[in-house]
Amino acid sequence: MEGSVLQAAAVAGPPVVRLAGVGKRYANGTVAVQGVELGIARGDFVSLLGPSGCGKSTVLRMVAGLIAPTTGRIEMAAGGHASGDIGFVFQEPTLMPWANALKNVMLPLRLAGVNRGEAGERAAAALASVGLAGFERSYPRALSGGMKMRVSIARALVTRPRLLLMDEPFAALDEITRHRLNNDLLTLWQAERFTAIFVTHSVFESVYLSRRIVVMAARPGRVVADIEVNATYPRGEAFRTSAEYAAHCRQVSEALHRAMGE
Amino acid sequence: MSVSLSANEAASAPVENRERRILGLTAEGWLRILAPLAIGIVALGAWEWAVRANDVPSYILPGPVEIGRTLVRDWGTLRVSLWITLEITFAALFVAALLGVALAVLFAQSRMIELSLFPYAVILQVTPIVAIAPLIIIWVDDIRIALLICAWIVAFFPILSNTTLGLNSADHNLQDLFRLYRASRWQVLRRLRLPTAMPYFLGGLRISGGLALIGAIVAEFVAGTGGRASGLAYRILEAGYQLQIPRMFAALVLISVTGVVIFLAMTLVSHLALRHWHESAMKERK
Numbered sequence: 001m002e003g004s005v006l007q008a009a010a011v012a013g014p015p016v017v018r019l020a021g022v023g024k025r026y027a028n029g030t031v032a033v034q035g036v037e038l039g040i041a042r043g044d045f046v047s048l049l050g051p052s053g054c055g056k057s058t059v060l061r062m063v064a065g066l067i068a069p070t071t072g073r074i075e076m077a078a079g080g081h082a083s084g085d086i087g088f089v090f091q092e093p094t095l096m097p098w099a100n101a102l103k104n105v106m107l108p109l110r111l112a113g114v115n116r117g118e119a120g121e122r123a124a125a126a127l128a129s130v131g132l133a134g135f136e137r138s139y140p141r142a143l144s145g146g147m148k149m150r151v152s153i154a155r156a157l158v159t160r161p162r163l164l165l166m167d168e169p170f171a172a173l174d175e176i177t178r179h180r181l182n183n184d185l186l187t188l189w190q191a192e193r194f195t196a197i198f199v200t201h202s203v204f205e206s207v208y209l210s211r212r213i214v215v216m217a218a219r220p221g222r223v224v225a226d227i228e229v230n231a232t233y234p235r236g237e238a239f240r241t242s243a244e245y246a247a248h249c250r251q252v253s254e255a256l257h258r259a260m261g262e
Numbered sequence: 263m264s265v266s267l268s269a270n271e272a273a274s275a276p277v278e279n280r281e282r283r284i285l286g287l288t289a290e291g292w293l294r295i296l297a298p299l300a301i302g303i304v305a306l307g308a309w310e311w312a313v314r315a316n317d318v319p320s321y322i323l324p325g326p327v328e329i330g331r332t333l334v335r336d337w338g339t340l341r342v343s344l345w346i347t348l349e350i351t352f353a354a355l356f357v358a359a360l361l362g363v364a365l366a367v368l369f370a371q372s373r374m375i376e377l378s379l380f381p382y383a384v385i386l387q388v389t390p391i392v393a394i395a396p397l398i399i400i401w402v403d404d405i406r407i408a409l410l411i412c413a414w415i416v417a418f419f420p421i422l423s424n425t426t427l428g429l430n431s432a433d434h435n436l437q438d439l440f441r442l443y444r445a446s447r448w449q450v451l452r453r454l455r456l457p458t459a460m461p462y463f464l465g466g467l468r469i470s471g472g473l474a475l476i477g478a479i480v481a482e483f484v485a486g487t488g489g490r491a492s493g494l495a496y497r498i499l500e501a502g503y504q505l506q507i508p509r510m511f512a513a514l515v516l517i518s519v520t521g522v523v524i525f526l527a528m529t530l531v532s533h534l535a536l537r538h539w540h541e542s543a544m545k546e547r548k
């Protein structure tokens with residue numbers, strides 16, 4: 001199948017994460033995912049795309065080490081599971097309401113024992129890098145949805161992780177804000193050179209962002225297609241309206257429909 | 263390409279509600295003070311009028327003016343008693359807050375501890391204090407300590423149960439985040455669970471403030487200790503025996519005012535602690 005050929009092409013060098021026959025069955029007997037074989041190349045931008053219930057979030061949480069697989073194993077590159085080496089962005093901003101933006105971003109550093117002064121400086125730099133310079137003292141309730149998500153991204157990046165995991169981070173935002181954050185995320189990805197795994201249910205978002213799209217199907221959750229998006233970066237608004245973009249969207253859309261049995 | 267905030271995002275940030283203020287208070291704030299005040303003045307006026315018009319003797323029902331006069335005349339004795347009652351109330355509240363939080367933290371460490379100890383906290387709460395106060399007064403030699411224990415028993419439960427609830431209410435995603443960064447038990451407690459429990463604790467404190475006062479008064483009634491060093495409850499008993507009803511009312515007024523002041527103080531503490539982030543403190547601005 002075309003997927004396996006392209007996957008081989010994408011994985012250059014040792015993978016950052018490798019999932020070998022990974023499955024997850026919950027205590028109530030539900031099989032969330034089954035037999036997932038997946039290698040993520042260093043520096044890649046990979047989207048996990050699929051309908052709700054296909055286990056894409058479960059895969060992400062297993063990679064993060066938040067839940068353990070019931071079958072198979074997950075191999076991380078050396079040093080891959082140390083604290084601060086993985087950043088995680090949740091669907092909700094998940095900020096501490098009692099702390100201002102700076103203190104929220106400082107959290108991962110403070111938990112790792114970095115002293116207050118250095119953590120503050122690094123957190124301020126991370127906030128500036130997501131476009132929030134000047135909002136250090138703002139509390140989450142005074143920020144818009146997009147700004148809160150920016151704080152959340154700054155917090156995930158403040159430890160300079162090698163792997164950034166994102167679980168439908170922009171799903172709750174309006175379209176203008178989402179496009180803007182998509183662009184900013186790509187800019188950060190090119191500047192910081194982390195590996196990104198991005199969970200989404202939007203075909204358009206996955207094509208716009210990723211170099212590789214892993215399509216998943218539900219009942220049981222499994223990988224059904226692996227598609228490469230070989231458009232060059234940086235991608236801007238021109239890419240959104242190009243024929244190339246439309247062709248990729250069609251291709252991914254068809255794979256998704258096949259996966260859902262239509 | 264550089265990363266910057268879009269005008270769209272900045273514009274959709276919530277705007278602080280800025281109402282016009284008169285002498286530092288909003289129209290709503292003034293209404294909140296003036297409306298009950300007006301009702302109070304009307305009611306006191308009616309009371310005074312009824313007492314005078316019907317020539318009610320002061321040992322049956324004194325008018326507000328006479329109560330006020332008694333309050334001023336007997337202030338010397340009443341002040342000492344008020345101070346003693348306040349001491350017991352605040353000591354009990356302090357110990358209740360300290361032990362309540364400490365026990366709640368202990369409960370939060372393991373479900374096992376919580377399940378085995380919580381029923382006893384409930385038993386302590388539902389046992390009527392009037393019934394066990396005599397026992398405590400017999401068992402404990404120092405009457406001040408006995409009163410303190412009684413007030414503490416009444417005040418302690420709301421703090422314990424609220425704080426326990428708060429410690430167990432931490433956001434699941436935030437818990438995952440702390441786990442991702444390998445936070446220790448202590449770090450999770452200090453940086454996540456205690457801040458989450460703060461509004462719950464303050465809610466408990468607000469209830470316990472009033473209860474500590476009631477506990478102290480009830481225990482004083484039961485103890486019935488005489489002498490100079492006794493609280494407001496004893497002044498009420500004493501005035502009753504001597505048929506000095508105006509003084510009884512004056513002591514009663516002091517107790518009510520104290521209760522209201524404690525409630526307002528706890529509300530202020532709660533507002534100051536939560537004003538930056540919690541919904542309950544933000545509503546005050548609307």
